[in-house]
Amino acid sequence: GFGWTSSYASGKGRDTITSGFEGAWTANPTQWDNGYFDLLFGYEWELVDTPAGAKVWHAINPKDEDLAPDAEDPSIKVPTMMTTADMALREDPEYRKISKHFHENPDEFADAFAEAWFKLLHRDMGPKTRYVGPEVPSEERIWMDPVPAGNTDYDVEAVSEKIKNSDLTIQEMVETAWASASTYRHSDMRGGANGARIRLAPQKDWEVNKPNQLEKVLGIYETISSETGASIADVIVLAGNVGIEMATGKKVPFTPGRGDATEDQTDAASFDVLEPHSDGFRNFHKSGINVTPEEMMLDKAQLLNLTAPEMTVLLGGMRSLGISSSGHGIFTSDTNTMTNDYFDTLLDMSVQWKPNGTGNSYEAFDRSTGDKVRSATRSDLVFGSNSQLRAIAEVYASSDAEDKFVGDFISAWNKVMNADRFDVQ
Known part of the structure; x- marks a missing residue:
């Protein structure tokens, strides 16, 4: 949009109208360094009003080398600033421990920032299998919801027969498959049947998934999986298909190859937000x-x-x-x-x-x-x-x-x- 346009003076540089938080956080705002923590812990700070009326913090008696360059003329120096959120990193006891650690270990801080920045930019891209290009990392992070490679070398029809002979009802088969697959979110490519995380916490205990029924069904699927070499994830989906085939007399397409995620590959807390509070x-x-x-x-x-x-x-x-x-x-x-x-x-x-x-x-x-x-x-x-x-x-x-x-x-x-x-x- 055109929210940046301004009729005040030149409308840019030192004449830019901002949210009111005016200034730089470090003396070298275009360079990566440890200046932020140096200033945060190196001075006492006082609360001041910006020309726009916002509340910010300025260092008391800052040294010339700790002043920031003017937006237009680098020979002119202006005060650096901190917001109240920045001051919390210094004043809150728990935040202070983390901030001091990063201040005293700049290399570790740089690595932690790189990891956090990478996560921020890729969090909604789904698993690593969706990444392309020469800079795809070799290692997987747990927030990517990693899933091991699945097996396709098994007899699908033999698995189907075992499912049919398991005495499970059509409803149990279809409902379990839906419970597993319908966690998928196209918004950030999370969830879904691949990984069979429905057998792990927290999904196995969600009210919507009928935990008692689910435990019974998964016990049967685990036996079929161990007998055939099919992943539990594949058995869950295939069983749903079998239930539909029994109810319709029509063939339902099936593509094997799903893997089974482990507890170590699952950030249980991050899956809490996928719990359906309503499923029409x-x-x-x-x-x-x-x-x-x-x-x-x-x-x-x-x-x-x-x-x-x-x-x-x-x-x-x-x-x-x-x-x-x-x-x-x-x-x-x-x-x-x-x-x-x-x-x-x-x-x-x-x-x-x-x-x-x-x-x-x-x-x-x-x-x-x-x-x-x-x-x-x-x-x-x-x-x-x-x-x-x-x-x-x-x-x-x-x-x-x-x-x-x-x-x-x-x-x-x-x-x-x-x-x-x-x-x-």
Whole structure:
């Protein structure tokens, strides 16, 4: 934008209008040196007002060599400055320990700054497999969420058969795969099924992931993994595909090669922020959240890089298979067969929806008899109330849309399962 433009005098150099924090922090502001800490610990400081009225700190009785050059004429010297945030590095006991250590060990400070700067610029680029160029570092940092190379040399069909014979339900297989893959965030390329971090803290204990059910399912997958050579990450995704194939009779694409991350490769605290407090696809919404479930669902969809039709078909397919943490929104009598019953029933005009007082769920009453016939959440009903989403829902509710519904679901499902497969994209 043009926020930098100014009509005051020349509008640049010493005439630049700033936020009010005016000055340099060191005597050589264009050179890398230890001057910042030298000044911070070398002087006593006093609080002063800048010409713009901001509060900054100036050194008391600074030496000439510790003054900064003027913005236009280097022969003119001006005071250096510190903000209150800078003074905290000196006055706060814990910050002071760190700052003094860096002051006394400038080489270590330079290395630490280089690491922090590299992290700042690359934090949203995803794992190292996405880096290109001659300066890609050989070592991996834990904040890159490293994943060891996966194995592709195993019999996928044999693994599929073991999964089918495991006595797991379609719902357990599909829900576990979704729980693993849907942590992906397109905003910073974190999360996803690769690494199978759903078996590690903190993901294994997240409420949305049904820890007791998850423990049972992962125990079976670990056995299959050890017997076949497939990674647990691959087994999780393949099992989700198997569940969908059982429900649709259609083949779901699968690309092996995911790896299994270890606890040492996982910064557990950094994964806390990936915990879903709401997941409309699983009809999960924690109480006490000041954002509506449908808004949270839209945010989840954009983090997964989904289009509106992909979001719609995925949610409808999940409900068709009986996946709903709250139990609401299940509009079919056969949750082992994927049909478009969900959309057909959702758009039924013979019922009237009324809130039941919970703030999130609604009940449908037959307009003729007054009987309560079903229940749903805001995440369900938005596909009938929002004009754009309703138009998509009407397509999938059509009597001749069964094949399209299943085909589109498989396509969108495959997209989510492979969202973090940067090694094959």
